Amino acid sequence: MLTCCRADSTSRGAPLVLSRSHVPADTSRPVLATTVGGVLREAAEQLPDGVGLVSPGLGAGSRREWTFGELLEASEAVARALLGRFAAGEHVAVWAPNLPEWILLRLGMGLAGLVLVPLDPACRQSDLGYALRQSKAVGLFYVPEFRGSPMAEWVAALRDELPNLREAISLDEWDRFRVSGSPQQNLPEVSPSDPAQIQYTSGTTGAPKGAVLHHRGITNNGRFVVDSFGVEPGEAYLNPAPLFHVAGSVVGVLGALACRARLVQPVVFEPSAGTCPRCGSWESVAQPFPPISYARSRPDWASSSVCSSDRRRRPARSRRRGLATRPRKKPRPSGDRCRRPKA
Known part of the structure; x- marks a missing residue:
């Protein structure tokens, strides 16, 4: 089941739950013959x-x-x-x-x-x-x-x-x-x-x-x-x-x-010049x-995934800082996968 944001004039912003692959077109707003x-x-x-x-x-x-x-x-x-x-x-x-x-x-x-x-x-x-x-x-x-x-x-x-x-x-x-x-x-x-x-x-x-x-x-x-x-x-x-x-x-x-x-x-x-303040005093x-700074200020850890190429999680310190771990002396067989961390 998919959920998206409905964008029509009657319920702007209300969630629209999609339970089937075919959804009838939203005709609440007409397609105008405009140039x-x-x-x-x-x-x-x-x-x-x-x-x-x-x-x-x-x-x-x-x-x-x-x-x-x-x-x-x-x-x-x-x-x-x-x-x-x-x-x-x-x-x-x-x-x-x-x-x-x-x-x-x-x-x-x-x-x-x-x-x-x-x-x-x-x-x-x-x-x-x-x-x-x-x-x-x-x-x-x-x-x-x-x-x-x-x-x-x-x-x-x-x-x-x-x-x-x-x-x-x-x-x-x-x-x-x-x-x-x-x-x-x-x-x-x-x-x-x-x-x-x-x-x-x-x-x-x-x-x-x-x-x-x-x-x-x-x-x-x-x-x-x-x-x-x-x-x-x-x-x-x-x-x-x-x-x-x-x-x-x-x-x-x-x-x-x-x-x-x-x-x-x-x-x-x-990005370093601060574009938004130039808009004026409206x-x-x-x-x-959405600015990246806004997203970073509200991290959603519950929906994050941990990706591993050696079937083992990286140390927490490396995950937080985005650092690569030291390579192992004997490489393990390839088996890339993504998994959610245990609660």
Whole structure:
């Protein structure tokens, strides 16, 4: 028998006991025919002056924030700039950390009918080339350098190998790019069934696969997940997840937007810097990943197991400190197993 946490509007947080392998779908919350641009427009219409995005930045004076109304205005400008270079339906990649420009590109591509290809800023030159080639990306937005990786040099080295890649735009040129669109540029009609994102798998058993996600899927997924956390409109939602992953770009960005929450988006994950205090002086901050320090302060020894490879428990001192015991002179036959300690 399995037990999980029910996430619906009628009994949020109540345990749901699963006694059979097939459980009927929870239809208490409908799947809406929504798009990325549609969710943004609804938020801007309902809460134009509500804060929708906060970027704490990386240093003093680098904090930036946008209201929902400002987010829509900025995203529409980005969409027009994109359509001056690319056609609706084409694939455009973003290779950068969690900058606010990343989020504006996410929303702008949704309004422009372009397909976002999010890429891990930690990937190497060969991985970048594979993803751009396999996704048939016609455009790339990138940062020149990230954590010691010469990203601009790698992009330049790959250009001749990528005939589909028409434009590679450094985010250092963002201010020039965002005002390059024509005010007369019409934004296309986007359908909920249109592709919105190509998400690459981890590739642990082979080359990464590009999974095509449509607008209906990612907008509803983000809404369902963040709503299940009990996040209310106007509350701060801290998103520590990377934007190249669906946990960041779908659950974090689109989920917070659908729930009208203030998305607090750190540029990079810095556990030693204390991200939470940077959120501001709001009454509450919701975030989907419990801090390790919180888990360590409440150890659950009753559910812990002792793992042994020599059929004998390690000394208590070694278990507590995570130290390896001295190897035996005569190795015992292999027989790895995990067992619970006796009460």
